[in-house]
Amino acid sequence: MRKLVFVLALVPVLAYAQEVTRDGVTLSQAQETRAEDIGSQLRCLVCQNESIEGSSAALAKQLRVIIRQQVVAGDSSKSILDYMVQRYGIFVLLKPPFMPLTWALYASPFVALLLGVFGFWMARRGKVAAPAPLSDADAKRLDELLK
Amino acid sequence: MIPELGHFALALAVALAFAQGVIGIFAPGLRDARAMRAAPALALSHFLAIGAAFLALIYAGVVSDFTVENVADFSSSIVPLMYRISGTWGNHDGSMVLWCFILSLCGATVAAFGSGLPASLRARVLGVLGLVSGGFLLFTLTVSDPFTRLWPPPLDGAGVNPILQDPGLAFHPPVLYTGYVGFSVAFAFAIAALIEGRIDAAWGRWVRPWALLSWCFLTAGITLGSWWSYYTLGWGGYWFWDPVENAALLPWLTGTALLHCAIVVEKREALKAWTVLLAIATFSLSLSGTFLVRSGILNSVHSFAAAPDQGLFILALLGITIGGSLLLFAIRAPVLAATGIYAPLSRESALVLNNIFLCSIAAVVFTGTLYPPFVNLLFGVQLSIGAPFFNQVVLPLTGPIILAMGVGPLLAWKRAALLPVLQQLWLAAGVALVVFLVVAADRHVIAAMGLAGGVWVVLAALTDIAGRVRLFRVSAAGSVARLFALPRAAIGATLGHIGFGVMVLGIAGMTLATQKVIVLTPGQSTELGGYTWTLNDIHDAPGPNFSQRVADVSLSENGAVFLTLHPARRYFAAQKVVTNTAAIKTNGFQDIYAVFASEPAGTGGAELRLNRHPLAPEIWLGGLIMALGGGISLSDRRLRVGAPSRKKPAGAVA
Amino acid sequence: MSPLRRRLMFGIPLAVVVVGGAGFYTILRRMQENAYDPHALPSPLIGKKLPVFALPGADGGQGFANTDLLSLPKPVLVNWFASWCVPCLQEAPMLAKLAKAGLEIWGIAYQDQPGDLANFIAANGNPYTRLAADASGLTAINWGVYGVPETYLVDRTGVVRWRYAGALTDDVVSGTLQPLLQQYA
Numbered sequence: 001m002r003k004l005v006f007v008l009a010l011v012p013v014l015a016y017a018q019e020v021t022r023d024g025v026t027l028s029q030a031q032e033t034r035a036e037d038i039g040s041q042l043r044c045l046v047c048q049n050e051s052i053e054g055s056s057a058a059l060a061k062q063l064r065v066i067i068r069q070q071v072v073a074g075d076s077s078k079s080i081l082d083y084m085v086q087r088y089g090i091f092v093l094l095k096p097p098f099m100p101l102t103w104a105l106y107a108s109p110f111v112a113l114l115l116g117v118f119g120f121w122m123a124r125r126g127k128v129a130a131p132a133p134l135s136d137a138d139a140k141r142l143d144e145l146l147k
Numbered sequence: 148m149i150p151e152l153g154h155f156a157l158a159l160a161v162a163l164a165f166a167q168g169v170i171g172i173f174a175p176g177l178r179d180a181r182a183m184r185a186a187p188a189l190a191l192s193h194f195l196a197i198g199a200a201f202l203a204l205i206y207a208g209v210v211s212d213f214t215v216e217n218v219a220d221f222s223s224s225i226v227p228l229m230y231r232i233s234g235t236w237g238n239h240d241g242s243m244v245l246w247c248f249i250l251s252l253c254g255a256t257v258a259a260f261g262s263g264l265p266a267s268l269r270a271r272v273l274g275v276l277g278l279v280s281g282g283f284l285l286f287t288l289t290v291s292d293p294f295t296r297l298w299p300p301p302l303d304g305a306g307v308n309p310i311l312q313d314p315g316l317a318f319h320p321p322v323l324y325t326g327y328v329g330f331s332v333a334f335a336f337a338i339a340a341l342i343e344g345r346i347d348a349a350w351g352r353w354v355r356p357w358a359l360l361s362w363c364f365l366t367a368g369i370t371l372g373s374w375w376s377y378y379t380l381g382w383g384g385y386w387f388w389d390p391v392e393n394a395a396l397l398p399w400l401t402g403t404a405l406l407h408c409a410i411v412v413e414k415r416e417a418l419k420a421w422t423v424l425l426a427i428a429t430f431s432l433s434l435s436g437t438f439l440v441r442s443g444i445l446n447s448v449h450s451f452a453a454a455p456d457q458g459l460f461i462l463a464l465l466g467i468t469i470g471g472s473l474l475l476f477a478i479r480a481p482v483l484a485a486t487g488i489y490a491p492l493s494r495e496s497a498l499v500l501n502n503i504f505l506c507s508i509a510a511v512v513f514t515g516t517l518y519p520p521f522v523n524l525l526f527g528v529q530l531s532i533g534a535p536f537f538n539q540v541v542l543p544l545t546g547p548i549i550l551a552m553g554v555g556p557l558l559a560w561k562r563a564a565l566l567p568v569l570q571q572l573w574l575a576a577g578v579a580l581v582v583f584l585v586v587a588a589d590r591h592v593i594a595a596m597g598l599a600g601g602v603w604v605v606l607a608a609l610t611d612i613a614g615r616v617r618l619f620r621v622s623a624a625g626s627v628a629r630l631f632a633l634p635r636a637a638i639g640a641t642l643g644h645i646g647f648g649v650m651v652l653g654i655a656g657m658t659l660a661t662q663k664v665i666v667l668t669p670g671q672s673t674e675l676g677g678y679t680w681t682l683n684d685i686h687d688a689p690g691p692n693f694s695q696r697v698a699d700v701s702l703s704e705n706g707a708v709f710l711t712l713h714p715a716r717r718y719f720a721a722q723k724v725v726t727n728t729a730a731i732k733t734n735g736f737q738d739i740y741a742v743f744a745s746e747p748a749g750t751g752g753a754e755l756r757l758n759r760h761p762l763a764p765e766i767w768l769g770g771l772i773m774a775l776g777g778g779i780s781l782s783d784r785r786l787r788v789g790a791p792s793r794k795k796p797a798g799a800v801a
Numbered sequence: 802m803s804p805l806r807r808r809l810m811f812g813i814p815l816a817v818v819v820v821g822g823a824g825f826y827t828i829l830r831r832m833q834e835n836a837y838d839p840h841a842l843p844s845p846l847i848g849k850k851l852p853v854f855a856l857p858g859a860d861g862g863q864g865f866a867n868t869d870l871l872s873l874p875k876p877v878l879v880n881w882f883a884s885w886c887v888p889c890l891q892e893a894p895m896l897a898k899l900a901k902a903g904l905e906i907w908g909i910a911y912q913d914q915p916g917d918l919a920n921f922i923a924a925n926g927n928p929y930t931r932l933a934a935d936a937s938g939l940t941a942i943n944w945g946v947y948g949v950p951e952t953y954l955v956d957r958t959g960v961v962r963w964r965y966a967g968a969l970t971d972d973v974v975s976g977t978l979q980p981l982l983q984q985y986a
Contacts, residue, residue, distance in 0.1 A: 043531050045947040087942060087943060087945040088845065091529045091530065091842050101526060101530070108510060108511050113507050117503060455832040455833045456833065458829045459833070470818055473814050473818055477811045
């Protein structure tokens with residue numbers, strides 16, 4: 001029993017180095033985690049709005065295999081993503097790269113917040129409206145009263 | 148015969164809706180009291196007409212009348228009764244009829260329960276609703292007519308998509324549409340107010356129940372949709388930032404902001420222009436959602452068949468409705484005089500801050516959803532924007548909202564002091580901090596922030612109630628008595644915040660989910676999340692219209708088996724579709740989720756996706772609590788003064 | 802704040818909606834004229850030479866490599882297809898028509914079995930001057946092919962000028978392919 005507890009206690013430690021097999025490729029848990037991270041950034045092109053990690057499509061599976069083979073070979077995540085973009089275009093990335101075309105996109109939260117705060121500030125400033133200018137008759141009356 | 152009557156009823160509804168619209172808008176201006184009284188009658192008869200058309204379409208589906216092209220294309224005789232009924236709205240044409248039906252129901256409800264409203268306001272509200280209804284009914288009748296006939300009829304229909312044959316999905320559209328379309332009433336109130344040139348506390352009190360009712364349904368509809376995709380689609384995910392999901396989230400965000408603004412208008416007569424703009428924006432976003440789904444512009448799981456012609460018609464409708472209402476806003480809104488003044492630190496300011504963040508999130512989601520088609524149009528570059536982008540950008544914006552939600556309800560109106568409020572919240576803050584430190588120690592920083600945030604919101608809401616019932620400062624019996632004496636609106640609002648906090652807990656818990664994809668042969672085991680998962684057996688289990696392979700998976704802890712799951716794969720021969728039936732077992736605080744992904748040839752085993760989802764049930768529990776809170780708020784009699792007041796004489800104020 | 806500035810500020814939402822509406826209108830009109838497909842993916846190969854590959858022949862046809870496409874007497878259409886793909890079946894008559902009209906078409910069978918492929922060719926005719934097989938699908942990935950059928954137009958210098966995903970229809974052929982063929986003849 002104690003042995004069992006000992007082994008079970010080691011499981012979390014060993015898990016990271018443990019070998020897993022995914023889609024026919026055998027790799028360490030750490031490598032699998034990195035491969036899943038890369039895969040979840042790539043769009044499955046034959047599905048609607050899924051990443052290649054979650055998809056059951058044949059093309060997605062092929063790409064998962066390629067990613068894992070490249071991870072085992074030691075390629076960096078960036079080079080693997082570049083490999084995919086080179087073949088499929090930037091559409092394959094679920095998060096578009098930060099480039100002049102997407103500056104407006106990435107700036108949108110800041111712009112929205114700034115506009116909101118600015119609008120609030122302007123609204124508060126204009127709250128105390130200047131009194132309406134006096135009509136001629138009233139102006140005359142005022143003059144007479146003040147004399 | 149019945150479909151022809153339904154078709155006629157649809158045409159009649161168009162006429163009645165436009166009559167309601169024209170009379171409702173112009174009668175108050177002409178000071179014609181009799182015409183103003185005609186508007187509710189027209190609204191009710193318009194509702195009956197479209198109701199008859201809707202029933203006729205359902206009837207055609209139930210009896211499997213394949214001379215109706217819609218039934219032939221989207222239903223079949225071997226489909227169970229429930230799905231023959233729900234299949235009515237599972238396609239584009241039928242769902243437009245459902246949309247129009249609910250729109251007319253809104254008008255009928257205002258007509259029936261709005262006797263407390265001034266006659267001119269009620270007439271104008273019904274007028275606006277009539278015009279919008281008329282436009283969409285015209286669209287349905289001309290371009291997407293569900294009653295087109297087919298002769299000779301086919302022997303059997305094409306069948307209902309197997310994925311749609313599910314009780315959750317049967318109810319998702321009606322609930323969701325009631326939410327979407329329900330905001331048309333708040334919209335109509337806003338337009339009526341702009342025409343009349345007057346927004347006051349009474350208007351705020353009248354609008355709130357309608358906004359609240361729609362918000363409840365929208366919350367429930369989105370929760371239901373998310374839960375359905377979790378248990379049906381087999382990926383263990385619950386939100387994909389799919390463009391059509393975003394289209395439902397956008398009106399929810401602005402609708403929540405609207406709800407909070409309406410409170411301020413009612414209590415403090417401030418934020419009038421913002422409230423009107425939000426009412427217009429929320430319904431406009433609902434309409435835009437309709438447009439995007441049906442036009443084919445977006446890549447989405449939910450899109451109905453792409454049809455640019457229909458897209459142009461809806462765009463025209465949107466142009467008139469949204470453009471017209473914003474033009475009216477630009478002209479008339481500057482005239483709205485806000486009389487309430489408040490200090491920079493006050494409950495009003497907290498609500499404004501809340502609105503700014505909610506609307507910023509809405510703006511970001513909106514931008515992200517529409518950026519690809521516009522960039523494609525302008526530069527010819529095809530971008531894709533998916534979950535990683537939205538998660539990265541939206542989640543930081545929810546942080547300030549979560550913090551403010553705890554403090555806001557305890558701030559005083561007009562001028563508040565922050566320190567006493569913070570002192571009141573010491574317990575909530577302390578517990579949240581402890582939770583954060585404990586979870587962050589395991590290097591799960593994001594989950595730590597989420598869990599701490601959820602705990603903070605829930606405890607802060609409870610602190611608010613504790614303060615109101617003077618917990619520990621009077622006797623227990625005194626506190627209980629005060630609890631029951633609390634206005635239901637207060638309890639509802641607290642529950643709403645608690646629900647949101649619970650949902651945040653659920654979402655944070657899910658970030659700690661563990662998953663494993665593995666091929667097992669019968670008898671093999673694997674470890675995940677502290678449990679041992681064993682594949683016992685794979686066997687056949689055919690169903691009425693599908694063949695099925697079932698995997699028996701048992702879970703054990705320390706050698707003792709405590710759970711057996713049966714994930715399955717189904718093949719529907721008629722449509723050549725394979726679906727995955729995930730096996731989910733919940734204990735209220737975590738979900739065990741197993742999917743039978745495939746049977747790799749030559750192994751004799753099964754590829755399984757095994758998941759452990761901590762706190763997953765809390766996501767939908769939170770949504771339900773929020774909707775429940777809204778419902779309880781609605782039952783507060785003070786809120787119904789402007790709307791239903793059957794026992795009180797018209798115009799009486801509680 | 803002056804009344805004019807205040808009115809202008811209130812007009813901002815309207816301005817945003819008008820601009821957005823104009824944009825959507827343009828998108829829809831272009832979709833109607835088939836000048837725009839929101840779901841079409843531009844291929845990164847356009848304007849470039851094909852990636853390095855060499856595929857074996859199939860069904861008695863002669864296989865080919867990227868070197869074979871580097872200098873040609875006239876533009877070549879490379880058609881990716883499979884016997885198990887329904888739109889490929891629908892496209893077959895169109896390809897036969899184009900081949901008969903003198904267009905040179907080379908075919909690549911994607912992840913297909915030799916027997917099924919032979920049956921498909923026998924049933925639908927063989928419009929392909931050269932026929933190769935990519936059984937593993939790895940060459941397809943290098944090309945950026947994500948489904949079948951896909952058709953690439955390669956000009957005389959071996960540069961890719963056009964990629965179409967989906968079955969070729971009359972509209973696509975007359976509207977897009979013919980002008981391109983004239984341009985790169």
